[in-house]
Amino acid sequence: MINFEEELAKFKPSTDIEHLEDEIIHRDMTDMADILMQMLQKTDKEDE
DSSP: OOOHHHHHHHOOOOHHHHHHHHHHHHSOOOOHHHHHHHHHHHHHHHHO
């Protein structure tokens, strides 16, 4: 049977994952909400 306490004690996080997390967090990513806001602002400017 697996001893979860023992397995958790042996756990070491991957440095690749930590590096990847930092890259993702610090990257300015545009999502669908940002695109919709830009489109709305553009149409508002065109209407004026």
